[in-house]
Every structure is written in structure tokens, then in C-alpha cells.
Amino acid sequence: EPEVTQTPSHQVTQMGQEVILRCVPISNHLYFYWYRQILGQKVEFLVSFYNNEISEKSEIFDDQFSVERPDGSNFTLKIRSTKLEDSAMYFCASMRVSYNEQFFGPGTRLTVL
């Protein structure tokens, strides 16, 4: 069964460093998402991406964040200058068509020291 994959599973970085989290969505899906979950808190929407552009973003997704679909398969989340409070699980999700269920990857645990 097709699934969303994410790499790395765990990323440790120093505050102020740039990180890139990678995702490979399900191949025939058209909508792509990033969510995060700070330890002990709810899953929070960050950004959605469709037709090679951001379709929606939350207030969390500030100028430090960017997303890219550099080729036909990868979907990346870049945090330009990480802060301690960026430490969280980051989940990628994809959806085949609008108004449907999203399929989530296993997550990347980001630890900012």
C-alpha cells in the first residue's frame, strides 16, 4: 500500500541553523501539507501546497519557514534559522483530491539545542 515517507526520522540541530525536512508524498496525490506537534500538544496545521504553490498557511508559518517541491516526488520544509521552540514532531501529509482524507507520514522529530 502506498505511503508517505519522511526523512530523517530524527534531526538534531543547533539554534540558528537551517534545517530541511524531507517528505515523499503518495505519488498520485495532488495536495501536500506540513503539520507539527509540540510534545504534549495538539497537531497544528502549518501549510498546504497545491499546484506548485502555497494554498494556505497558518500564523505559525512565518518567514522562517518555506516549502518546496523541487521535483516530481519530494516535498520539503525548510526552517531558515531554527529556534528552541521549533522543537517538535513535523508531519507531512498528502491528499489525492480536495475534500478527502489526508495520509500522514511517520514524522520527523526535530530537536533544537
Next chain:
Amino acid sequence: DQQVKQNSPSLSVQEGRISILNCDYTNSMFDYFLWYKKYPAEGPTFLISISSIKDKNEDGRFTVFLNKSAKHLSLHIVPSQPGDSAVYFCAASARGNNDMRFGAGTRLTVKP
């Protein structure tokens, strides 16, 4: 952002009994609701969904009920099994809006 609320952080039930997980929402524009299950160290897994044109959707042991006037939905699991022990998230979205809002989750423990 409290548009989707799950007021019970945890629930414990005996194997074979019914589990009822509740969710409330405030945004009247939401018209599509989903339940996800999450195990530790894994991403959320889709369980069941319901659109606002229906008030009930059933899939095996899982049934979701939607009460639009009360802005309330619930997930029933019958019979509950130990393997159902996980965190359950309620999520909602609005047509034409591709983001999804999650509740805080309810940790279900099914005791053998």
C-alpha cells in the same frame, strides 16, 4: 486556535465494551470531519470521516455521529479491543479550504 475541541484527554474502557470519544467544534463553516488514530512514534492514521450532509457513518466497529445543531461529533468503537489503545484526534475542514484543524486528542486505553 480552539476551533476543534476534545475535552477529554483520556478514556479507559474494558475490552469488549463501547468506547465513545467526543469532539466539539465552533466554526460553522466546517463541513467535513475526520477521526485519526495515532500510535507513539507514528503519524496519524485515518480512521473514518463524515460530511455534513450525513449524521452517521459506519465502518466495521467504528461509527461516527454528527450533530450539526450542537456542533458535536462522536466516535463509537464497538467492541473495543486492546489494539485500539492509542490517541484519537478529531479533525475538521471546510469545503474550499484545504487545511485541517485538529483537536487536542483523547488517549484511549482498552484494558484486557
